[in-house]
Amino acid sequence: LLDTGMLFPRESSSRELKELNGLWAFRADRSPSRNQGFQEAWYKSRLAETGPVIDMPVPASYNDITQDPTLRDFIGWVWYEREVVIPAHWIADGGTRVVLRVGSAHYYSVVWVNGVKVTEHEGGHLPFEAEIDSVLQENPTVPCRITIAVNNTLTLQSLPPGSIQYMNDRTMYPDGYFVQTINFDFFNYAGIHRPVLLYTTPKTYVDDITVVTDFLDNTGLVRYNVSVRGATTASVKVTFIDKEGHSVASSNEPSGVLKVTDVKLWWPYLMHENPGYLYSMEVRLVADAEESSFEDVYTLPVGIRTVKVTSTQFLINNEPFYFHGVNKHEDADIRGKGLDWPLIVKDFNLMKWLGANSLRTSHYPYAEEFMQMCDRHGFVVIDESPGVGIVDFNSFGNVSLAHHQDVMGELVRRDKNHPSVVMWSVANEPFSVLPQSEYYLKTVIQHTKDLDPTRPVTYITIMNYKDDLGGPYVDVICLNSYYAWYFDPGHLEVVPFQLSNEHENWYNKYKKPIIQTEYGAGAVAGLHSDPPVIFTEEFQKDFLQSYHEVFDKERGRFLVGELVWNFADFMTKQTFYRVVGNKKGIFTRQRQPKAAAFTLKERYWKLAKKT
Ligand code: GCB
Numbered sequence: 001l002l003d004t005g006m007l008f009p010r011e012s013s014s015r016e017l018k019e020l021n022g023l024w025a026f027r028a029d030r031s032p033s034r035n036q037g038f039q040e041a042w043y044k045s046r047l048a049e050t051g052p053v054i055d056m057p058v059p060a061s062y063n064d065i066t067q068d069p070t071l072r073d074f075i076g077w078v079w080y081e082r083e084v085v086i087p088a089h090w091i092a093d094g095g096t097r098v099v100l101r102v103g104s105a106h107y108y109s110v111v112w113v114n115g116v117k118v119t120e121h122e123g124g125h126l127p128f129e130a131e132i133d134s135v136l137q138e139n140p141t142v143p144c145r146i147t148i149a150v151n152n153t154l155t156l157q158s159l160p161p162g163s164i165q166y167m168n169d170r171t172m173y174p175d176g177y178f179v180q181t182i183n184f185d186f187f188n189y190a191g192i193h194r195p196v197l198l199y200t201t202p203k204t205y206v207d208d209i210t211v212v213t214d215f216l217d218n219t220g221l222v223r224y225n226v227s228v229r230g231a232t233t234a235s236v237k238v239t240f241i242d243k244e245g246h247s248v249a250s251s252n253e254p255s256g257v258l259k260v261t262d263v264k265l266w267w268p269y270l271m272h273e274n275p276g277y278l279y280s281m282e283v284r285l286v287a288d289a290e291e292s293s294f295e296d297v298y299t300l301p302v303g304i305r306t307v308k309v310t311s312t313q314f315l316i317n318n319e320p321f322y323f324h325g326v327n328k329h330e331d332a333d334i335r336g337k338g339l340d341w342p343l344i345v346k347d348f349n350l351m352k353w354l355g356a357n358s359l360r361t362s363h364y365p366y367a368e369e370f371m372q373m374c375d376r377h378g379f380v381v382i383d384e385s386p387g388v389g390i391v392d393f394n395s396f397g398n399v400s401l402a403h404h405q406d407v408m409g410e411l412v413r414r415d416k417n418h419p420s421v422v423m424w425s426v427a428n429e430p431f432s433v434l435p436q437s438e439y440y441l442k443t444v445i446q447h448t449k450d451l452d453p454t455r456p457v458t459y460i461t462i463m464n465y466k467d468d469l470g471g472p473y474v475d476v477i478c479l480n481s482y483y484a485w486y487f488d489p490g491h492l493e494v495v496p497f498q499l500s501n502e503h504e505n506w507y508n509k510y511k512k513p514i515i516q517t518e519y520g521a522g523a524v525a526g527l528h529s530d531p532p533v534i535f536t537e538e539f540q541k542d543f544l545q546s547y548h549e550v551f552d553k554e555r556g557r558f559l560v561g562e563l564v565w566n567f568a569d570f571m572t573k574q575t576f577y578r579v580v581g582n583k584k585g586i587f588t589r590q591r592q593p594k595a596a597a598f599t600l601k602e603r604y605w606k607l608a609k610k611t
Pocket of ligand 1: 480
């Protein structure tokens with residue numbers, strides 16, 4: 001299905017980059033049909049010529065940028081436009097491939113260049129791109145105009161699924177009133193969330209690279225495959241370079257195995273004094289025929305490590321790994337889910353402060369820039385698809401299954417070379433007790449294993465071991481538990497019974513290792529009470545500790561990890577059980593610690609010393 005690669009755009013001697021971040025012109029299509037933009041072909045001229053526009057930063061969610069609640073809650077098409085001057089030499093000789101790339105836009109996007117449609121893409125959280133050099137050559141306007149229409153509507157066939165409900169009782173709701181229903185617990189932020197850029201390659205170019213790593217004694221083995229696209233025949237030269245810049249292995253074949261002597265393995269943060277070691281794999285493409293001269297150079301960071309799962313352990317480089325870390329969200333004040341470097345770096349600093357060694361990209365793929373930081377700093381990642389809130393009977397139908405498989409294809413294609421990614425999660429809390437769910441989950445998991453036979457695959461469940469139907473198909477049992485929160489709220493005395501029974505039952509049934517992929521309690525920063533009650537900082541702290549006591553009895557037996565819910569407070573839709581969002585963060589949304597953060601910090605550093 002996916003017949004091209006999706007390498008992260010990098011500059012090289014043969015590739016240029018031009019970022020299109022900054023201010024774009026913006027308009028929401030508020031017509032009753034939500035379709036005026038297409039009817040009037042707003043992409044054909046400058047957006048300002050067809051109506052009023054406002055400034056909109058890219059990347060950012062548009063929801064929290066203005067003072068307008070109807071834009072915050074808008075459902076439908078919004079239009080973005082920006083002009084850019086294309087360097088003359090990109091189009092002059094016809095030898096350059098120009099690609100427009102969107103890091104992600106939520107949810108459905110259509111893209112035009114100078115009024116010509118160049119691509120459309122379904123799904124947020126994953127990149128898409130289009131070759132635009134022929135459009136630029138045929139319409140050489142200065143500047144060049146890029147228009148992107150984005151629709152955030154979620155349907156039973158989208159991932160995540162949702163549905164639109166029309167409220168037709170005119171005594172109760174105004175004319176045309178409808179709502180978006182969703183089955184997930186985070187705000188459905190929308191817009192262009194990640195960088196938009198133009199990059200160039202020669203017409204014959206490195207389209208994709210796949211690496212699979214292993215080691216034997218002190219020799220690293222890098223099995224690789226380079227796929228080339230374009231007309232001309234070309235030779236591939238691969239050079240493997242260490243951090244000091246020394247070439248340690250090389251080859252002249254498009255695929256093969258590189259042998260790296262005295263290998264420096266990629267290790268998780270806190271597991272080794274030199275975590276996150278990355279080599280550089282330089283792939284150089286050179287024209288074979290004398291009459292054509294071109295070269296394409298792409299350099300991929302590569303970490304050499306292995307991942308294995310036994311019935312009781314999760315092994316990285318054949319050593320037992322215990323996940324002590326966090327679940328995150330891409331979420332912050334004002335920018336929503338928009339990529340923001342200060343926020344990313346701050347979050348990494350906080351994770352290091354905490355002594356975390358791992359995270360789950362709950363509940364969708366995170367920015368590539370974030371994943372690269374995980375590689376470099378040695379954070380171990382459970383890479384989750386946007387398959388969150390699959391609860392409706394109909395969403396187990398064939399259409400959504402096919403789409404889910406496509407999304408896994410896009411995710412694996414994007415993230416397959418990250419050493420930090422040690423497991424794929426195809427879904428969070430699907431309603432895996434329905435008979436239809438078994439075939440669905442089995443199929444998505446098998447599909448993901450076919451795409452990447454080297455990593456374990458799982459989904460995250462909250463269902464009982466008795467009723468859950470997906471257990472036989474996962475490599476690691478991943479459980480979310482909220483005893484003493486959603487059930488028996490405030491009664492920590494139930495935790496040792498309910499949590500440990502749950503774990504024992506799952507383990508005895510499947511003989512697979514378990515990760516507690518979520519556990520957590522809400523705390524509004526600054527609320528205090530002794531004796532503790534729910535929503536106070538004291539309760540959140542005690543809640544975590546009561547779970548830790550159970551974990552400590554199971555670590556070394558079958559429990560291989562604990563990921564707190566959540567790293568930071570995050571926004572949700574407005575509902576009576578959320579107080580300006582979900583407050584289960586151990587940091588506030590502004591990244592300040594609550595009392596529980598210190599409890600966790602002490603624990604994680606202790607755990608780090610033990611492993
Ligand atoms: C869960 C979900 C997560 C929610 C969390 C909660 O089980 O996976 O998305 O935010 O519980 O706080 O309810």
